[in-house]
Amino acid sequence: MAEIIPSPSLLATLNGKVAVLTGGANGIGAATVRLLTSLGAKVIFCDLDATHGEALASELGPEKAIFVKADVTDYGEQYALFRTALAAWGKVDVVIANAGIIEQGNIFGLTEDLSQPPSMAVLDVNLKAVIYTARLGVGFMRQTGGGTLVLLSSMGGFRGNPGVWVYVASKHGVYGLMRCLRSVAAPQWGISVNVICPSMTKTGMVDAIEDIWNKAALPANDASDVAMGIATAATANNGDGRPGAAKPFNGKALFISGSRFYEIEDNIDRLEPEWLGEQNSQDLFKLKEALGSGEIWDSKQ
Numbered sequence: 001m002a003e004i005i006p007s008p009s010l011l012a013t014l015n016g017k018v019a020v021l022t023g024g025a026n027g028i029g030a031a032t033v034r035l036l037t038s039l040g041a042k043v044i045f046c047d048l049d050a051t052h053g054e055a056l057a058s059e060l061g062p063e064k065a066i067f068v069k070a071d072v073t074d075y076g077e078q079y080a081l082f083r084t085a086l087a088a089w090g091k092v093d094v095v096i097a098n099a100g101i102i103e104q105g106n107i108f109g110l111t112e113d114l115s116q117p118p119s120m121a122v123l124d125v126n127l128k129a130v131i132y133t134a135r136l137g138v139g140f141m142r143q144t145g146g147g148t149l150v151l152l153s154s155m156g157g158f159r160g161n162p163g164v165w166v167y168v169a170s171k172h173g174v175y176g177l178m179r180c181l182r183s184v185a186a187p188q189w190g191i192s193v194n195v196i197c198p199s200m201t202k203t204g205m206v207d208a209i210e211d212i213w214n215k216a217a218l219p220a221n222d223a224s225d226v227a228m229g230i231a232t233a234a235t236a237n238n239g240d241g242r243p244g245a246a247k248p249f250n251g252k253a254l255f256i257s258g259s260r261f262y263e264i265e266d267n268i269d270r271l272e273p274e275w276l277g278e279q280n281s282q283d284l285f286k287l288k289e290a291l292g293s294g295e296i297w298d299s300k301q
């Protein structure tokens with residue numbers, strides 16, 4: 001496992017880049033808007049929360065930041081967000097799928113009314129809308145020569161956390177989307193894709209567990225730490241990889257804990273013959289080679 005140290009010279013390459021970010025009015029998204037603009041990037045961001053979104057955009061000024069009120073679960077509203085970026089600044093270089101919500105209630109609770117379907121709002125915001133953002137991001141960045149796609153997963157994207165069942169399923173889904181995209185988007189379209197997997201980060205989303213976290217003396221993050229991880233992933237196309245991580249810096253997962261950044265996907269790949277078995281690993285490698293970019297699924301429709 002490699003600890004990734006953010007590089008000031010690589011972060012400086014964000015100067016002049018155009019970033020599209022979802023969920024930028026509060027928490028990690030707002031910290032990322034602040035960090036990227038402080039590095040010289042222009043950011044267009046959306047949120048449902050127009051009060052905080054507009055306040056942040058007007059504080060930073062229209063040369064640096066544009067706020068668009070949009071619901072990420074509405075494809076048309078996300079499309080309009082990307083069109084606005086193109087109209088304002090002529091290109092899209094960085095796309096960050098950040099908007100997310102946490103689960104309310106317990107769909108497996110014994111007092112649940114089983115005659116009614118549970119709410120799938122978490123899946124809609126955290127996975128369906130992230131697929132929308134990724135699709136639009138790839139489509140718009142391909143038009144202007146490539147870029148970087150950064151998807152917010154979570155520590156719940158690679159571990160189970162009982163109680164937030166749908167949240168964890170959604171974040172595993174985001175992680176899986178990265179694993180599909182990485183072998184095509186970077187080599188064929190010039191778009192690096194990486195996931196960010198923060199542990200507990202002090203934002204409104206996790207008020208409910210902050211006390212438990214602190215009592216257990218577990219390492220926590222500030223929103224600005226996660227913003228730094230996102231900015232680091234946003235520079236993935238620049239530099240010669242990252243010390244300790246396999247090259248290129250594509251298809252990685254950055255676990256962020258106690259304000260430190262750890263690349264965790266390389267070892268999962270490297271140790272596959274151990275956890276999956278040598279023969280199974282070889283067979284699945286052959287299958288991957290045979291399926292290539294996956295066009296076979298199109299041609300069979």
Ligand SMILES: NC(=O)c1ccc[n+]([C@@H]2O[C@H](COP(=O)([O-])OP(=O)(O)OC[C@H]3O[C@@H](n4cnc5c(N)ncnc54)[C@H](O)[C@@H]3O)[C@@H](O)[C@H]2O)c1
Pocket residue numbers: 022023024025026027028029046047048049070071072073097098099100101125152153154155197198199200201202203204205206
């Ligand atoms: N805080 C943590 O401990 C933590 C840990 C791991 C991953 N994450 C992930 O980081 C991301 C940001 O979370 P945060 O902690 O900053 O939460 P937050 O609640 O502070 O901010 C989330 C933002 O997303 C916006 N949003 C929610 N639904 C939306 C919708 N339908 N359309 C547009 N905007 C919408 C909210 O209005 C809010 O501004 C999320 O994807 C979250 O799952 C957070």
